[in-house]
Amino acid sequence: MPAPPIDTLSPDHYFDRLERWLELEGDAERERMARRRQIQAQRDAEATGETIVQLEIQDHRTGLAGRLLIDLVKLSGQPLPMNRLKVGSPVVLSDNDDVNDPGVPGVVSKRKHNVIQVATDRWPEASRLRLDLSPDETTRRRQLATIARARMAKGRSGILRDMILNVRPFREPKKTADVTFLSQLNPPQQAAVRFALASPDLAILHGPPGTGKTTTLAEIIYQAVKRGQRVLACAPSNTAVDNLLERLVSMLPGVLRVGHPARVFEALRGHTLDELVDADPSTDVIRDMRREVDQLIRAASKFQPGREGGRKRAQMYAEAGQLRGQIRALEKSIVRHLIESADVICTTTTIDEDLLGDCPFDLVVIDEACQCTESSVWQALLRADQVVMAGDHCQLPPTVLSDVAAREGMRDSMMQRLILKHGDTLFRRLTVQYRMHESIMEFSSREFYDGELIADVSVRKHRLCDLPDVIETPLTSEPLELIDTAGAGFDEQLEPDGESKLNRGEAKVVLHLVRELMESGIKPRQIAIIAPYAAQVRLLRNRLDVSGLEVDTVDGFQGREKEVVIITFVRSNTIGEIGFLGDTRRTNVALTRAKRKLIVIGDSATLGNNAFYARMLEYFESQESYRSVWEYVDVT
Numbered sequence: 001m002p003a004p005p006i007d008t009l010s011p012d013h014y015f016d017r018l019e020r021w022l023e024l025e026g027d028a029e030r031e032r033m034a035r036r037r038q039i040q041a042q043r044d045a046e047a048t049g050e051t052i053v054q055l056e057i058q059d060h061r062t063g064l065a066g067r068l069l070i071d072l073v074k075l076s077g078q079p080l081p082m083n084r085l086k087v088g089s090p091v092v093l094s095d096n097d098d099v100n101d102p103g104v105p106g107v108v109s110k111r112k113h114n115v116i117q118v119a120t121d122r123w124p125e126a127s128r129l130r131l132d133l134s135p136d137e138t139t140r141r142r143q144l145a146t147i148a149r150a151r152m153a154k155g156r157s158g159i160l161r162d163m164i165l166n167v168r169p170f171r172e173p174k175k176t177a178d179v180t181f182l183s184q185l186n187p188p189q190q191a192a193v194r195f196a197l198a199s200p201d202l203a204i205l206h207g208p209p210g211t212g213k214t215t216t217l218a219e220i221i222y223q224a225v226k227r228g229q230r231v232l233a234c235a236p237s238n239t240a241v242d243n244l245l246e247r248l249v250s251m252l253p254g255v256l257r258v259g260h261p262a263r264v265f266e267a268l269r270g271h272t273l274d275e276l277v278d279a280d281p282s283t284d285v286i287r288d289m290r291r292e293v294d295q296l297i298r299a300a301s302k303f304q305p306g307r308e309g310g311r312k313r314a315q316m317y318a319e320a321g322q323l324r325g326q327i328r329a330l331e332k333s334i335v336r337h338l339i340e341s342a343d344v345i346c347t348t349t350t351i352d353e354d355l356l357g358d359c360p361f362d363l364v365v366i367d368e369a370c371q372c373t374e375s376s377v378w379q380a381l382l383r384a385d386q387v388v389m390a391g392d393h394c395q396l397p398p399t400v401l402s403d404v405a406a407r408e409g410m411r412d413s414m415m416q417r418l419i420l421k422h423g424d425t426l427f428r429r430l431t432v433q434y435r436m437h438e439s440i441m442e443f444s445s446r447e448f449y450d451g452e453l454i455a456d457v458s459v460r461k462h463r464l465c466d467l468p469d470v471i472e473t474p475l476t477s478e479p480l481e482l483i484d485t486a487g488a489g490f491d492e493q494l495e496p497d498g499e500s501k502l503n504r505g506e507a508k509v510v511l512h513l514v515r516e517l518m519e520s521g522i523k524p525r526q527i528a529i530i531a532p533y534a535a536q537v538r539l540l541r542n543r544l545d546v547s548g549l550e551v552d553t554v555d556g557f558q559g560r561e562k563e564v565v566i567i568t569f570v571r572s573n574t575i576g577e578i579g580f581l582g583d584t585r586r587t588n589v590a591l592t593r594a595k596r597k598l599i600v601i602g603d604s605a606t607l608g609n610n611a612f613y614a615r616m617l618e619y620f621e622s623q624e625s626y627r628s629v630w631e632y633v634d635v636t
């Protein structure tokens, strides 16, 4: 029997469900890691994107709270392979040559072209190391502890919990005084800011692609601070937190970034907790104390074992231990002071409670809330008096590995659930977009946004050939193009030794188009190629060694934009099977990344069996942008 929808459950059963999902997800993550650790060959291990082998330590230093920050590079001196180890990803650092080495746990704290930095509490034993994405036990532990607290919450947290879980109604928005906006906002953005400020409990901001969701959220936070409120601004990924932080620092002084920034911007650096602790005058004392600890440990190691030596050594270690304790206490008080004096704290939704303590906030803002599972937002919610969530439930949902948990609803975010339940009593939609030519926008607008999107005049008619140094050709002057491969024999294939799919025929068309675009004056960095399947991404990356040109899966492009986007849909088979292209939210993300030109390559005979794709094909035809691959004589 299917599990009842989460929205129908009592609070107790709701939290039981979240706990069950966390367990299922933990099992799925552990299983995947175990399978990956068994892959021995370097090429295959690294092809997963979740492992980097043959690493050595290049450098190390001590960071906040005594964490070790270890810089790792390839033994070969080569750049790191393409990988999905992002800043904030939990990892295990282990012996490269021993699959049974449990290794030491850590978190990616920085990454560059050829160096990846890991923050850890322990020194790894081996000298040749491998790095594996690991099950996120810390986050899961924190979420489970939060669920226990949420069940028992009293006062304001208890009231908000009951509203979110349908036990009590949300209150109506209050009347607000007139707002003097800092940013130049369009009318729907202004309405969204007013609505958020007036909603006493929870407000949702629905931001379709390119509609200025981040701009609007930053204004809400600015207005809240101006009214004397303290704000916690969070998002599920470090990159999304940094995007918001980047806006905020140009608007407000008291903004503090806690955690590991994914982007190292000069303007942002002075706002990170690590840097501010480092700059605090009392940190000089800490540095002296650290030196003393090092000296004590070095001196202790010189004593020979034996009665007298052993006693002296133990004494010195004890002294070093005491000093370490003092260092931690001093650091803690500096951190506390910095956190208490900030107006806005920016962090991921996985909140480090050791750093943040139990401090509550007048306003909690959760950006990209549609990429958060239900269980991942409670840490932030329990600190809130008032909540604003922002996101787009018509784009990618959170990543969930467990199929069982996904089937039961773990991939549906709280924001989506609340929108479906409460409709526009709880949300406002932004409708003016600043990215796409109106023909690129229109199909997505009709399918996902009730036809409400409007292209701002600054982008409505913009074309590739309006860019400097780009010549006018049919390819650069029309915004849309669909290349139908039906009947060309471009069959999909399973990647050798893999589970992912590729399509060599479509790849050939992509290469042809890239060449033609570059010959017209488009720069590689202005082009993105999106494939839903990792195998097609790998195939294209191998064939297209052009610096600056990006080839990635849909997930790698959420939140981003390019002047021209080529999508290769890959699926082409006789039974009309489209697999996970059936999740049209993924396709919506792909279709809405292009500013001036969108080119879609697909097999209408396969895609057209699905009603959504049949409408997409029809739309391209109605725009006179439909071409058969037979027109490209040289690629068939």
Ligand SMILES: Nc1ncnc2c1ncn2[C@@H]1O[C@H](COP(=O)(O)OP(=O)(O)OP(=O)(O)O)[C@@H](O)[C@H]1O
Binding pocket: 184, 185, 186, 189, 207, 208, 209, 210, 211, 212, 213, 214, 215, 216, 434, 435, 558, 559, 560
């Ligand atoms: N009212 C406005 N007037 C002019 N430009 C605007 C306005 N609002 C947003 N923009 C511009 O639109 C672009 C997208 O804005 P922003 O990054 O805030 O959007 P977003 O909705 O967060 O994007 P995404 O789709 O990636 O989530 C930016 O270049 C921003 O400067």
